[in-house]
Amino acid sequence: MANSTTHRLESLKGIVGPEYIKTDPETLSTYAVDSVMPWAVVFPGDPGQLSEVVRLACEEKLALVPWGSGSKMAMGALPSCLDLVICTRRLNRILDMDKANLTLTVQAGVRFKEIQSSLVLQEKRNDRERKGCFIPISPPCRHSATLGGIIAANSSGPTRLLYGLPRDIVLGVHYVGPNGEIIRMGGKTVKNVSGYDMCKLMIGSHGSLGILCEMTLRLLPLPESAGTFLSVFAGLSEASRFVDRVFETSLLPAAVEILNSMAFELMAPDVAAGLRTGRFAVAAALEGFQEAVDRMESEIREMALESGAEKDSYLQDHQHHDFWNHYSNLVPGLSECYPDLVSLKLNYPISTYIEVIELADSLISDTQLDYALLAHAGSGIAQIHFLVDQGDTKATDRIALVAERLLDRCKRIGGNLVIERAKPELKQRLPVWGLPREDMILIRRIKKEMDPLGLFCPGRFIRGI
Amino acid sequence: MDTQELIDRIKKIVEPDYVLSSEMDLTLYSYDASLERDRPEVVVLPSSTEEVSGVVALAYREKIPVVARGSGTNLSGGTIPTKGGIVVHFSRMNRILEIDIPNRTVTVEPGVITLDLQNHLLNQGLVYAPDPASQKVSTLGGNLGENSGGPHCLKYGVTTNHVLGAEVVLYDGTVVWTGGKSQDHPGYDLTGLLVGSEGTLGLVTKIILKILRAPEAIKTILALYDTIEDASNTVSAIIAEGIVPATLEMMDNLIMTAVEESIHAGYPLDAAAVLIIELDGMSDGMDRQARKILEVCKRHHVREIQLAKDDAERERLWAGRKGAFGAVARLRPSYMVCDGTVARTKLPQVLSRVLETGKKYGVLIGNVFHAGDGNLHPLILFDERDEAELERVRKAASEILKICADAGGTISGEHGIGVEKIKEMPLIFSDSDLEAMRQVKRAFDPEDILNPGKILPGTLGVPQNG
Amino acid sequence: MNIIQLRKLFYEEVAKCNKCGFCLPSCPLYYVQKVESASPRGMNAITRAVIEGRLKWSPEIERSIFSCLGCGACTVACFPSVKTREMVFQDRECLVHEGLYPKVVDRLASYIQENHNISDEDNEERGDWREFLKDLPENNLEKDHAEVIYFVGCVSSFFPMAQKIPANMARIMERCRVDFTILGGEEWCCGFPLIGAGVPENIKALMDHNLEKVKEVGAKKIVFTCPSCYHIWKTFYEPDVEILSSSELLQQLLLEHPVSLKEINATVTYHDPCDLGRNSGVFEPPREVLKAIPGIHLVELPNNRQLAMCCGGGGNLEMVDPELSGKVAQIKIEEILKTGADMVVSSCQQCLRTISTRARRQKIDLVVKDLTDLVAEAIPTL
CATH class of the missing domain: 3.30.70.2740 (Alpha-Beta Plaits)
Known part of the structure; x- marks a missing residue:
């Protein structure tokens, strides 16, 4: 046994170089998945190395978990088995930044924030200015998240309302499949129906079918103007009256978020100062051509006032960007203060958001727990973060009860509930990925066909596949 | 099982009038709009998911291929029964089941004609964005199978960006839903995989589509060029200006000449290329965008520009593009x-x-x-x-x-x-x-029953059908 | 007609069909039947397969080819304008040659042969509709010489539901002092039903007879209330006199004799008969006539003019398969009802019959009128 472990280690060193494989306890505990420590952490330097590492792991039947920046590692059920964490952070090359064709090809370990910052810059070429562009998604943890992680976790954010989801912008992927082969799917063009759309399969598969090593994304020209309209309402019914009115018009806001007072306070302390609890705020991001943004601002303000807004504010320039940066970094920020933070993600039909938020609000207020609620109005998604004090063991019971009731309701109206972050004790008590649907038979069949040995993230994804 | 027995058994599942097996009918289901030809053994026109499921289950037990078909406008032979078997023609399953404005979805059967849905929605100020050239005749089931595009896909994306869920009959007749009105279901994006799978992974029997509000303003520009390069460079330059139009369509001289001869769209016969540029969305700022586009066109040596002032002029500018296939078909x-x-x-x-x-x-x-x-x-x-x-x-x-x-x-x-x-x-x-x-x-079709012999070269490594 | 002749006439034509399927949504038969054999593309493919020897004429083909309404909507939708309608009529000739045809064809042919009309009645009864005109002297209608011949057509002559049309047409012409005559028992079937039935061999005798009568009367114009008679006179007979549809004559009359018309307050939609509109190009005269009646508000059907959808009465389908013809009429009726109009007006006795019969059978409250009916109502002294 010891011999074979040594041999294995040597082989891995041979692939990535001795300095890029770690087995020291400190590193291993940093890369523990839901407190389960791997045997080793490998840092391949290019897709070829990644491919060889996976090939070796498959030969040796080692259980693998891919790891980008680790920002999404809280997601998933407890691993049933874990040998190797494969960290993609050295796969950080920008392969093709094609602003003329509005496409970007990068390796999986490239960080979202870094690449976004260079995309938005204007360029001068042949005496003509080329406008900046951007990756039209607004994922959480934008400071640390890698593009591989964002795609694998199907991360999205507020602006999905206008720009869509990772499935709408991923044009091509390269991934390393379970026998170590590099599989290349999709391409560089928006229109592409050559063969199955395997990109869709990789988006949101959480590493259960392969490890992303490269991807091509569709970019959009940077909007000419942007701002955020904030308004605060006495209750949910006033806030929702406003939101529904906005959606009845032909205005095209980039995002419309409903926030409870806690969430609002965390993100816009200045505007929220002195706000009593029980209030709901609405944050509408307005992006586009100057004239359109101006009109949206004035019409939306009018609608907010007519719907009974108690307070409103319009953020521009850095204030606007700061607000959404805060939004994106809410979870990492909170998890620093509250290591036992519990995060739920609820999905439901768009039109049922009031009933879901009302239920959540009433169930949680009984628990006496502090919580931040953020809902993507117009997309049917809500996030609930419980700010659990460290060592508050009773909180787990109360949260479990709330989560069960919410899951039950979401499921009944055609949605679901995912526990995105929780301590292992809570994860063991609840279905982390919500309740499976009838398409589970296909999910199992795909997993079995594509990862017959079950080495990719065993136990972690839906129903423990 | 011999063919006659197969037909008799299918007639117990689907109304006998809609089970076709004459020489004539087999010939008529041996083609689509491509150049490929091959005959099925029997053609079935089911009226419900249950009937489709029954037929597929029977086919699975007997190892007989099943090929789904809408209006037969396929351009790559996807609906040709190259290995014989059963063609399932969805023309009877053509109901719009629900328009759900609060959830911005519409639920349809696969046989609904794309344009019929679009016209129906437009009456309520709504749009289903993908507009394949064949929208007047193509079915939404076919659009899903092919992941169809169309001019407006430049801005709005292709079919897959507008399909939220589907009821699908699997290889053994099992019926499951993938996706749905709620977004972000945990699990694999099976809906995304089904779109564009050309009927090889399952037979879709209901589809949930995303609908949008109709844009409040549309602006259409026609630009004529003396070289294809100038026209092509204009296309890239417009996007570099930060403008993503709803459409950017081009035709070359051969097509323009043919169009001119058949419908007299007003194209000069010696121009090398024509661009049709359409903006849509909120009206604010659209005039300025149009001016920017005109500047870009001028910078790339445009020869002549026409801007539609009203719907009638817009129709006229589009007439040439829409009549292009027709005009060429005369040559x-x-x-x-x-x-x-x-x-x-x-x-x-x-x-x-x-x-x-x-x-x-x-x-x-x-x-x-x-x-x-x-x-x-x-x-x-x-x-x-x-x-x-x-x-x-x-x-x-x-x-x-x-x-x-x-x-x-x-x-x-x-x-x-x-x-x-x-x-x-x-x-x-x-x-x-x-x-x-x-x-x-x-994973979807372990015995290669569903539209076998399509998309993938080589063998599947599964038991082959006799 | 045999396959060799068919090939000569139509192989080049049918080869233009690219199977793109754009004809499918334009075809009322496909809309109702939903099978490829009911579609224009299917009929093109049948014809081509027979010509190329891949299919043999069969009872299934007979059913398909004899179901075509001959409405011509497919050719309008077709990029290369494949003439499916004309081809189907030739197919029918081949099928008759092979003995594959609906029995009704024999009956039709023998009636026309023996009675010179499509009914089982003596041709002398052609003028029965004059019952409606007891107030007018009979000799006003049948003269030896006149400037205009009114060619009534078989359907309006023998089918009671349509007999009001010639009566009204005659009244209007009387009122406008048109010097006209009918041919009475000397009017023979125009021959169109024989072409549609695939037995055009005997049409020559009918044409010769009718043309001879025109000469005898010395007429300068012939007017038709039946679009099919009108269409065949225009395309086959080609006499050296003016050929007018009732709508065209009515338009002229209203221009030349400004009669003050009574107000009729109604929202009206106009159904273009295939043989008058698409197949003969007469779209505007009936609309102009309608607009000339005070109080009439015209709303168009979604499918109008070139795109008008057949009522189900075309191509002899009513004789061959009345139930199928009724189903097509049903979708026509639904299209009409959606306009919210108080009535539908056509300019064809066959459309009138098909639409009102279906409406009556389905207990649908729908007012169906011929253009002549409405004009007669609007003329004060009539």
Whole structure:
């Protein structure tokens, strides 16, 4: 046994170089998945190395978990088995930044924030200015998240309302499949129906079918103007009256978020100062051509006032960007203060958001727990973060009860509930990925066909596949 | 099981009037809009999911291929029963089941005609965005199977960006829903996988589609050029200005001349290319965008610009584009529409190679295409009955695909692989890539019952049907 | 007609069909039947397969080919304008040659042969509709010489539901002092039903007879209330006199004799008869006539003019398969009802019959009128 472990280690060193494989306890505990420590952490330097590492792991039947920046590692059920964490952070090359064709090809370990910052810059070429562009998604943890992680976790954010989801912008992927082969799917063009759309399969598969090593994304020209309209309402019914009115018009806001007072306070302390609890705020991001943004601002303000807004504010320039940066970094920020933070993600039909938020609000207020609620109005998604004090063991019971009731309701109206972050004790008590649907038979069949040995993230994804 | 017994058994599942097996009927379901031909053993027109499920379950037990078909407008032979078996024609399942405005969805059966849905929605100020050229006749089930595009896909994305869920009959007759009105279901994006799978993974019996509010303003511009390069460069330059129009369509001289002769759209016969540019969305700022576009056009030596002032003028500017296939169809008895995609900045280079290919094989090629997203549709004109010419056409078409692949593009933008392009699949995919797709196929259809012999070259490694 | 002749006439034509399917949504028969054999593309494919020897004429083909309404909507939708309608009529000739045809064809042919009309009645009864005109002297209608011949057509002559049309047409012409005559028992079937039935061999005798009568009367114009008679006179007979549809004559009359018309307050939609509109190009005269009646508000059907959808009465389908014809009429009726109009007006006795019969059978409250009916109502002294 010891011999074979040594041999294995040597082989891995041979692939990535001795300095890029770690087995020291400190590193291993940093890369523990839901407190389960791997045997080793490998840092391949290019897709070829990644491919060889996976090939070796498959030969040796080692259980693998891919790891980008680790920002999404809280997601998933407890691993049933874990040998190797494969960290993609050295796969950080920008392969093709094609602003003329509005496409970007990068390796999986490239960080979202870094690449976004260079995309938005204007360029001068042949005496003509080329406008900046951007990756039209607004994922959480934008400071640390890698593009591989964002795609694998199907991360999205507020602006999905206008720009869509990772499935709408991923044009091509390269991934390393379970026998170590590099599989290349999709391409560089928006229109592409050559063969199955395997990109869709990789988006949101959480590493259960392969490890992303490269991807091509569709970019959009940077909007000419942007701002955020904030308004605060006495209750949910006033806030929702406003939101529904906005959606009845032909205005095209980039995002419309409903926030409870806690969430609002965390993100816009200045505007929220002195706000009593029980209030709901609405944050509408307005992006586009100057004239359109101006009109949206004035019409939306009018609608907010007519719907009974108690307070409103319009953020521009850095204030606007700061607000959404805060939004994106809410979870990492909170998890620093509250290591036992519990995060739920609820999905439901768009039109049922009031009933879901009302239920959540009433169930949680009984628990006496502090919580931040953020809902993507117009997309049917809500996030609930419980700010659990460290060592508050009773909180787990109360949260479990709330989560069960919410899951039950979401499921009944055609949605679901995912526990995105929780301590292992809570994860063991609840279905982390919500309740499976009838398409589970296909999910199992795909997993079995594509990862017959079950080495990719065993136990972690839906129903423990 | 012999064919007669199969027919008798199917007649117990589906109303006998809608189970067709005469020589005539088999001949009539042996074609689609491609050049491929092959006969089924029986044709079924089910009226419900239960009937589809019954037929598929029977086919699975008896190991008989099942091929789904809408209006038969497929351009790559996807609906041709190359291995015989049962053709399931969805024309009777054509109901719009629900328009759910609060959830911005519409639920339809697969046989609903695309344009019928669009007209129905437009009455309520709503749109279903994908607008394939065949929308007047194509079915939404077919659009899903092919992941159809269309001019407006430049801004709004293709079919897959608008499909939220589907009820699907699996290989053994099991019926499951994938996706739904709620977004972000945990699990694999099976809906995304089904879209564009050309009926090889399941038979879709209900579809939930995303609907949008109709744009409040539309502006249409027509620009004429003396060189294809200038027109192509304009396309890239508009986008570099930060404007993504709803459509950016282009036609070359051969097409324009044909259009002019048939519908007198007002095109000068000596122009090299025409661009049709359409903006839509909020009205604010649209005039300024249009002015910017005009500046870009001028910078790229536009010869003449027309701006539609009203709906009637807009119709007139589009008439030439919409009449393009018709106009060309008058030149020779048959035409083949190729379909490749490249990055839009590669268009000028690829187009000139396409024209060279036409000369090399002595075939007439016109170009009408979605320039904005780099999707070329070279139209090769010929007479299908002239076998020698047909052979040259096939060779030229294959070479055009290679040109697209070599330029870093792909061999199908919106028409699918079907049977026609199977042999070109290795141009863009390695053995491992193809094997990964075969894994998906085996997961969905372990015995290769559903539209066998399509998309994937080589064998599936499953028991073959007799 | 045999396959060799068919090939000569139509192989080039049918080869133009690219199977794109754009004809499918334009075809009322496909809309109702939903099978490929009911579609224009299917009929093209059948014809081509037979010509190329891949299919043999069969009872299934007979059913398909004899179901075509001959409405011509497919050719309008078709990029290369394949003439499916004309081809189907030739197919029918081949099928008759092979003995594959609906029995009703024999009956029709023998009636026309023996009675010179499509009914089982003596041709002398052609003028029965004059019952409606007891107030007018009979000799006003049948003269030896006149400037205009009113060619009534078989359907309006023999089918009671349509007999009001010639009566009203005659009244209007009387009122406008048109010097006209009918041919009475000397009017023979125009021959169109024989073409539609695939037995055009005997049409020559009918044409010769009718043309001879025109000469005898010395007429300068012939007017038709039946679009099919009008269509065949225009395309086959080609006499050296003016050929007018009732709508064209009515338009002229209203221009030349400005009668002050009574107000009729109604929202009206106009159904273009296939043989008058699409197949003969007469779209505007009936609309102009309608607009000339005070109080009439005209709303168009979604499918109008070139795109008008057949009522189900075309191509002899009513004789061959009345139930199928009724189903097509049903979708026509639904299209009409959606306009919210108080009535539908056509300019064809066959459309009138098909639409009102279906409406009556389905207990649908729908007012169906011929253009002549409405004009007669609007003329004060009539």
